[in-house]
Amino acid sequence: MTVLAPTDLDGALAALAERPDATVLAGGTDLMVELNFGHRRAGVFVSLRRVRELREWSRVGDELTIGATVTYTGLERGQIATLVPALAQAARTVGSPQIRNAGTIGGNLATASPAGDTLPVLSALDAVVVCASASAGRREVSVHDFLVGPKRSALAAGELVVAVRVPVLSGPQEFLKVGTRNAMVISIAGVALVTDAARGGLRCALGSVGPTALRAADAESFAATAVEWPSRRATPEAAIEFGRLTAGAARPIDDHRATAHYRRHAVEVCARRAFERVTLR
């Protein structure tokens, strides 16, 4: 087993260019599980742990740029949690404290699991993924284009997730996740809802009920008129309808974790509750 440990981004990109067979190692919370279960075998790894610029985040105007190796703990606590509360709420639902200390937002994106907890939030925020490679340089990809399918992303060979850019919005945000344990559980349904008071609307995305994070477009259109902006007033009936429309966007499957029927129901309930939390009677 070979582990390359570059100390800056150029070094990391160079390593990936030289070893196209290499696997990127960030927090290792997905990779080590795959190794332990024999789904992946030892080979060449490029560790990002020492690449300082990937660990940083910054705010320019109303936009945050979050480095790829910012951990879930980093999202959960401190200023990011105030600026993008749904991201912090989603980060809190990931694994145990030890896992959250290790796992990264870039890893969540690159793994592109349908159950990735931050992905519905990034989808609802219309996040932009910043990618880079030694040969092609930097490019920016909408999160909707970045997430291609179950465990499939738009990353090219030798390309790295460098950062993700999200807007700082005014207005409440909610992330609700359903699992059959009260912590440390793989999501069986997740709902992210962010309001944008400035533009007068809300955006809603779903996790674990489709091949990637799904946007609930019909529910969003409905909310644009059913909610009074900027007061955010809405009727109880609107919440029910919002939940129903959101569930309509789900494309769940049956597996050993939950039935498709339950997943769709959970989306409806969580979307209704999220709507109730971000609106006023």
Next chain:
Amino acid sequence: MTTTRTQARAPRVGESALRPDGIPKVQGRFLFGNDLWADGMLWGKTLRSPHAHARIARIDVTPALAMTGVFAVLTADDVPGSGVFGLEQADQPVFASGVVRYVGEPIAVVAADHPELARRACEAIVVEYEVLTPLVDSQAAITAAAIHPDGNILRHLVIRHGDIDAIGDVVVEGIYEVGMQDQAFMGPESGLAIPDDDGGVQLFVSTQFVHADRDQTAACLGLPPDMVRATVAGTGGAFGGREDICLQVHVCLLALRTGRPVKMLYSRDESFVGHVHRHPARMEYRHHARRDGTIVKVEARVVFDGGAYASTSSAVLANACCFGAGPYRVPNAFIEGWAVRTNNPPCGAMRGFGAVQTCFAHEAQMDKLADALAIDRVELRLRNALEPGDTIITGQRITGTAPVAAVIRACADAPFPAGAELDPDSESAPMLLRPGGAGRTADARHVTRALGFAVSYKNLMFSEGFDDYSTARVRVEDGIATVHCACAEVGQGFVTLAQQIAREVLDIDEVVLAPADTHVGSAGSTSASRQTWMSGGAVEGACRLVKAQMEADAAAGTVQRVYEATFEHHHAPTQRLDENGQGDAHVSFAFAAHRAVVDVDRDLGLVRVVDVTTAQDVGRVLNPVQALGQIEGGIAQGVGLAVMEELVVDQGRIRNASFTDYLIPTALDMPTVTVAALIEEPEPGAPFGAKGIGEPPTISSTAAVAAAIRAATGRAVDRVPVRPDDLLF
């Protein structure tokens, strides 16, 4: 040798002595079985069946043997002794030959100089299968074509007691199911075998019954038992899952074949197919009672799925049936039990051992009966509670203590702890502590709180004529006592108790424990809540012999340099159950009551158990901290079975063989545990009057949580673990 410890008086019986292995375990310095190491050792790896049921047409090991660094590849043809093993009935092949009967059944083992190479060598072995239809329905197994030469019926037990045609004024019925729970111990199966010069072998293994390991392994190796020298290696939990052997024969075969030390260590997913599980059960019940609430008769038919091999299914079924009416006076009973063979994963011992499944059913029935009679649920239980001198449904009279009413009253009357009041100030409860926890799914108005109550009993020690004695050797030299006992420490705290007992009897502070191995007589199994009684009694007995020698010498004015004695402790003999399931089959009984408070999210079907309050019959508390530890741990396992712990098995294949998907309670799922009372009525015949306490916390806690969920939702909750769909659709 340290001398500082002797300055303060070391804790005796009844005090909260600290575990001698506690600090090393917390600091990561304790050596578990997976830390075993020997110079020049090879790594063993098992090739397992991918099919639940198949004929093996051909095995070709030559591609694996040809690999550089591979030192041995062994199959059924290489087993010199018995080709089959088993705790009660030798029906399980060391290696499958001809046919495989469950997913994960061993077919071959490899020894190589690197674990990754051993894995690749397993992949290189060619096995051709003719896949057969698996038998996965336990009910169908009763009459289906046999999948094993010994047939599909592992045991058929009928209890006929009193007038089996008696009829009550009120009758309630129900059908109940329990899913397959796993012991989920943290330390995976591990062992190291080192060949000895005389053709024997040393075996270091994580186990809960080292002498049974030794005897079964020796039989398969074709060696006399004393040529297999077995030692308990640091064991990370057991809960019944290490009573059967797994890698013991394999690792010894590899060591003897290669002439080198060989280590085996199961991965987590392998561990889930490497040990037996709790039996899934289907149970049909009918209770008859008089209008005043007196139970007239209990009828039940229970089917336990034993999986592919016998393991301890026979004894598990006996427990399920014997205690299947609960700790109540039941004058008439007809209980029919089946333990059957299927192509599902093998099932055997797990904490509670059969009593867990039927407790879930009989306690649901008691609630149904109370409701049908319009009698308070606790009051109905009190009216029927067993007392000393009563006869249970197997015709055995209770000669020891039976404080059933006391545990019921203490538990039911206990005040609700702060935060678990039935009418809570739920707006102020942190969202993390609501159903859904970290997922932030529930607001206070979505949550319904309710309570449930359940009572249970179970035998202590082995039953039905089994002489499960224990042996201890005690040596006093230079003011230090050394205790040698083969009792496997699997986390229960015998190492602490052995020291306390030796100090108590000998009045010596410094007590050293020798390794638990087969160089001393058997201590029996660390199971059945038996080691405090059996091995505690053996240590006490050996210490008393030593003390008598010392006192006799002192009286005669002489003194020896060394005093040593060995004591074999047997419990009172028991009988096999007869053709009507009657007989004095059990040594002693332990009783417990549990009251659960749960919060349920009505729309999402998610549950959080808020509090479990308990009262338990313990005889006498020998170590208060350890007693509390057993109670908290047992309740964690009971809560787990109630709301999340289930191996999902599809056509014989486990779908969730990982801790990602086999869920056990986290800190956010664990309720507060409130001990309302430990009832201390010394049990006649028990050393220091102490009853075993490890299993009762697991038995009725599941039933109490299920009852609370039933009360919160109005749903039947006739199956555990409760799934969200069961509460919604």
